[in-house]
Structures are given as structure tokens and as C-alpha cells.
Amino acid sequence: MIHLGIIGTNWISHQFVNAALETKRYDLTAVYSRKLETAQKFGEEYGDVEYATDLKTFFGIAHMDTVYIASPNSLHFEQAKQGILAGKNIIVEKPAFSTPAEMEEIIELANQQKVFFFEAARNIHEKSFKKIGDLLPLKNKIMGANFTYMKYSSRYDQVLDGQEPNIFSPHFSGGAMADLGVYLVYAAVGWFGMPNESHYFARKIPTDVDGIGTAILRYDLFDVTLQTGKNADSFLDSEIYFDGGTLILDSVNAISKAEFHDRNHQERDIIELTTEENPMIEEAHDFADVLENPNDSIMGARYEEWVELARNVNKVLTTLRKSAGIVFDADKE
Ligand SMILES: NC(=O)c1ccc[n+]([C@@H]2O[C@H](COP(=O)([O-])OP(=O)(O)OC[C@H]3O[C@@H](n4cnc5c(N)ncnc54)[C@H](OP(=O)(O)O)[C@@H]3O)[C@@H](O)[C@H]2O)c1
Structure with a gap:
């Protein structure tokens, strides 16, 4: 236990x-x-x-x-x-x-x-995320991707009221990219690896962090666009483009629906996914697998992969944030 x-x-x-x-x-x-x-x-x-x-x-x-x-x-x-x-x-x-x-x-x-x-x-521990990841190498050339996670936060009302809630404070390392965009960066880096370049065009709010913005991650052969925000709602799907068709995901932060539109055969393939009622149960199981088997080499390798991914996501988030001129107190410490 x-x-x-x-x-x-x-x-x-x-x-x-x-x-x-x-x-x-x-x-x-x-x-x-x-x-x-x-x-x-x-x-x-x-x-x-x-x-x-x-x-x-x-x-x-x-x-x-x-x-x-x-x-x-x-x-x-x-x-x-x-x-x-x-x-x-x-x-x-x-x-x-x-x-x-x-x-x-x-x-x-x-x-x-x-x-x-x-x-x-x-999100990276969900079975649906892993299933999409396994599918990617089976498709042909990736042409690009577009990921969105944008949700109005009730705490933005406090910003409009002149306050600085933690989640919108540079003192507490807040902002839209840190809070919601992180899921998109995890999806991009988890599925496609480290980008060569990362740029973030953000709109700052009075607390001096990003309220909404668009990031572009540049890879050798394609670009990935990330749209995030906490002062507006988006109802857009996320998509990955291949030379033979388009994979449509209802989100990348909690994937519950996925469809592949084959351009050549004009077919729509529904990809079967399973989801849990409590979205944190899969990560709890993954962590327990490692914690219960500290000397198991397969678990050890999975653990190292997660650590490397966390390290890379942190690097990309930092590059994005700096490119948008967002400064956290933690940068100065
Ligand atoms: N995985 C997800 O789906 C998900 C969802 C939401 C949030 N999160 C993450 O969870 C973390 C907490 O987010 P949150 O929105 O719950 O944050 P929060 O409401 O600002 O604070 C969380 C807790 O931290 C303590 N706290 C608050 N302000 C503090 C301060 N100034 N000094 C010391 N402790 C303070 C409080 O606990 P006490 O009063 O008991 O000390 C509070 O309940 C963040 O990293 C966020 O990104 C993850």
C-alpha cells in the first residue's frame, strides 16, 4: 500500500x-x-x-x-x-x-x-492518449497539427475586479499557457518530440500574465499550432493532419472521441476509446506501477521517459513564456 x-x-x-x-x-x-x-x-x-x-x-x-x-x-x-x-x-x-x-x-x-x-x-497517462500515440506512426507523413484548450475561468472575474488570484499571478507562476497550454505542450512534445523552435503570441491581462494566446512549435517538416486561454471559451476540436487524411480529436487534454477522415477513400473511421469517470485514475495507476516496483527495469524505463518528457515540456513552456515577454518571480530567484 x-x-x-x-x-x-x-x-x-x-x-x-x-x-x-x-x-x-x-x-x-x-x-x-x-x-x-x-x-x-x-x-x-x-x-x-x-x-x-x-x-x-x-x-x-x-x-x-x-x-x-x-x-x-x-x-x-x-x-x-x-x-x-x-x-x-x-x-x-x-x-x-x-x-x-x-x-x-x-x-x-x-x-x-x-x-x-x-x-x-x-493527459499523457490516459489510455486514449496512448492509443492515439500508437496510431501516429501507422499513418503516413504528418503535415501539421492544431491543438486547442481554452476555458473561461471564474477567477478571471476577480482580475476584472482588480484582484490578482494565484492562477493569474506572475508571483505564483500562473497564466493561460502554464495552466491549460501545458496539456497542449505535453501532447505535442509527447507525440512529436522536441520542436526546433517555439514561439508564443499572447495577450497579457492586467496582472501581467497571458490571458489568451497562440503558440507555434516548428518541427523539421511541419508546424503545430496551440491555442490556449482562460478568459474565453473554445469549442474547437483538435486535429492532426497527414498527407492521407485528418485525425480529429475532441481535445488533447482529455480525449474521448477520435475520428480519422481518409481523403483518398472518403472514409470516416471512428477510433474506439475508453475513458474513466475520474480522469486521474490512470495516472494514479501508472505512478503506483512504478512505486510498487522500484527495481523493475521496464517500470524504470517508463519512469525515465516521463521524467525526460517533463524536463522537455518545462523547457518548451519556458521558451514560449519568454518569447511572449512573460516574467515570473521565479525567473528572478
Ligand atoms: N490536473 C488537473 O486537472 C488540475 C486541475 C486544477 C488544478 N491543477 C493544479 O493544481 C495546483 C493547485 O491549483 P489550484 O487552482 O487548486 O490552486 P489554489 O486554489 O490557488 O491553491 C491550492 C491550495 O494551495 C494552498 N494555497 C493557496 N494559496 C496559498 C498561498 N498563498 N500560500 C500557500 N499555500 C496556498 C491552499 O491550501 P491550504 O489553504 O489548505 O493551505 C489551496 O487549497 C496547480 O498546480 C494547478 O495547475 C491541476
């Missing part, structure tokens, strides 16, 4: 805990919050849970072996570092770290301490 601790008490932590418990491979051991009352309110539905309001006490809980971190983005680094130094495996919500320097430090530290670091990039 994996003994899980939680940092961050918003809805996403409940979703992860429910996914983890559903796998029957984790129990909830401890909850950290800045306020005891908040921690207790979070944990009450899960039975026997320990609570902590300071990180030293929390990471000192000996029988907790793995910590899920879902705090504001800029806090992930220090919390992850403290967790690793206490000998805990860490599962860090996307985007795991604000800069490549932070990412490298954590990867190195986790290796030194012989613990695992996972970025909770939910």
Missing part, C-alpha cells in the same frame, strides 16, 4: 485522492494545510488521517511515503525539495516547476535521494 500525503486542499486534491483510493493501491495518511480546520475538513471523509500545519511536521510523518503537491505553481519547488530531502516520493501537479533550473535541481535531488518524482500530467 502506498501511504499518501496531500498538500493543497482545493477540489483537485479530492479528485486525486478519490482516484488513488479507487485503485486500492493507496491510502490517505496525512493532509497538510496552512490551517488545521481546513486540513480536518478535507480529511474528514477519508477516515483515519493525520494533520499538519507546518511542513516540517508533515514531512516528518514517517509512515507517509508519497506526497501529492497541488499548491499554487510557484510553491511546488520548495515543497518538493523539502519532501525529497525527507525521503518522500513526490507527485507534483502540472506545471511542476517554473523554470528549467528548478526542474533540473529536483530531478537530480530525487535521483540522489533514491525517490521518485512524477509530474501529474494527467
Whole structure:
């Protein structure tokens, strides 16, 4: 059994805990919050849970072996570092770290301490994502792709009100690309590898991060366009273009429908996909596979692939952000 601790008490932590418990491979051991009352309110539905309001006490809980971190983005680094130094495996919500320097430090530290670091990039662990990835080499030449994830955030209302909620704050490494665009970058880098060039044309909001924007990733033979935003809604599908037809996906952040339109035969092929009710269950299983088999070479190779992908996604996100002139406090630290 994996003994899980939680940092961050918003809805996403409940979703992860429910996914983890559903796998029957984790129990909830401890909850950290800045306020005891908040921690207790979070944990009450899960039975026997320990609570902590300071990180030293929390990471000192000996029988907790793995910590899920879902705090504001800029806090992930220090919390992850403290967790690793206490000998805990860490599962860090996307985007795991604000800069490549932070990412490298954590990867190195986790290796030194012989613990695992996972970025909770939910979409790449979904069976549907893997199925599309397996399909790509079977099609002929890729001509391009267009991925969209754009959703109005109720917290944008606070920006319009003159406030700076965490998710729209450069102090907390927020913005549309960091929050939603990260899924698109994961899809592009996961399926096509590292681009040669990455450019982001973004519209800044009063808090000085991106509210909406379009990125172009340039590969040897094709370009991938990413459209993201948190101050508007998009209802567009995502598409991958081949010389023989077009693969249409209802999204790349949670794929539930996929169709291939064959140009030559005028055929529409529906690709069968399976999805889970709780979208975090597949990642919870993937992480457990590694955590339960730390010496298995196949699991080890999968783990290394995820770490390399996390590192590359972080590099692309940073290049995109800088090309749009978005500066995080973490850049200065
Ligand atoms: N995978 C997904 O589908 C998904 C969905 C949503 C969010 N996320 C990720 O989850 C993370 C959290 O996002 P969120 O929207 O839940 O963030 P948030 O509401 O701003 O903060 C999450 C938690 O962090 C703590 N916190 C908030 N402000 C803090 C501060 N100033 N200093 C210290 N702790 C603070 C709070 O817990 P306490 O009050 O208990 O201390 C809060 O519940 C982000 O990395 C985000 O990208 C992932």
C-alpha cells in the first residue's frame, strides 16, 4: 500500500485522492494545510488521517511515503525539495516547476535521494492518449497539427475586479499557457518530440500574465499550432493532419472521441476509446506501477521517459513564456 500525503486542499486534491483510493493501491495518511480546520475538513471523509500545519511536521510523518503537491505553481519547488530531502516520493501537479533550473535541481535531488518524482500530467497517462500515440506512426507523413484548450475561468472575474488570484499571478507562476497550454505542450512534445523552435503570441491581462494566446512549435517538416486561454471559451476540436487524411480529436487534454477522415477513400473511421469517470485514475495507476516496483527495469524505463518528457515540456513552456515577454518571480530567484 502506498501511504499518501496531500498538500493543497482545493477540489483537485479530492479528485486525486478519490482516484488513488479507487485503485486500492493507496491510502490517505496525512493532509497538510496552512490551517488545521481546513486540513480536518478535507480529511474528514477519508477516515483515519493525520494533520499538519507546518511542513516540517508533515514531512516528518514517517509512515507517509508519497506526497501529492497541488499548491499554487510557484510553491511546488520548495515543497518538493523539502519532501525529497525527507525521503518522500513526490507527485507534483502540472506545471511542476517554473523554470528549467528548478526542474533540473529536483530531478537530480530525487535521483540522489533514491525517490521518485512524477509530474501529474494527467493527459499523457490516459489510455486514449496512448492509443492515439500508437496510431501516429501507422499513418503516413504528418503535415501539421492544431491543438486547442481554452476555458473561461471564474477567477478571471476577480482580475476584472482588480484582484490578482494565484492562477493569474506572475508571483505564483500562473497564466493561460502554464495552466491549460501545458496539456497542449505535453501532447505535442509527447507525440512529436522536441520542436526546433517555439514561439508564443499572447495577450497579457492586467496582472501581467497571458490571458489568451497562440503558440507555434516548428518541427523539421511541419508546424503545430496551440491555442490556449482562460478568459474565453473554445469549442474547437483538435486535429492532426497527414498527407492521407485528418485525425480529429475532441481535445488533447482529455480525449474521448477520435475520428480519422481518409481523403483518398472518403472514409470516416471512428477510433474506439475508453475513458474513466475520474480522469486521474490512470495516472494514479501508472505512478503506483512504478512505486510498487522500484527495481523493475521496464517500470524504470517508463519512469525515465516521463521524467525526460517533463524536463522537455518545462523547457518548451519556458521558451514560449519568454518569447511572449512573460516574467515570473521565479525567473528572478
Ligand atoms: N490536473 C488537473 O486537472 C488540475 C486541475 C486544477 C488544478 N491543477 C493544479 O493544481 C495546483 C493547485 O491549483 P489550484 O487552482 O487548486 O490552486 P489554489 O486554489 O490557488 O491553491 C491550492 C491550495 O494551495 C494552498 N494555497 C493557496 N494559496 C496559498 C498561498 N498563498 N500560500 C500557500 N499555500 C496556498 C491552499 O491550501 P491550504 O489553504 O489548505 O493551505 C489551496 O487549497 C496547480 O498546480 C494547478 O495547475 C491541476
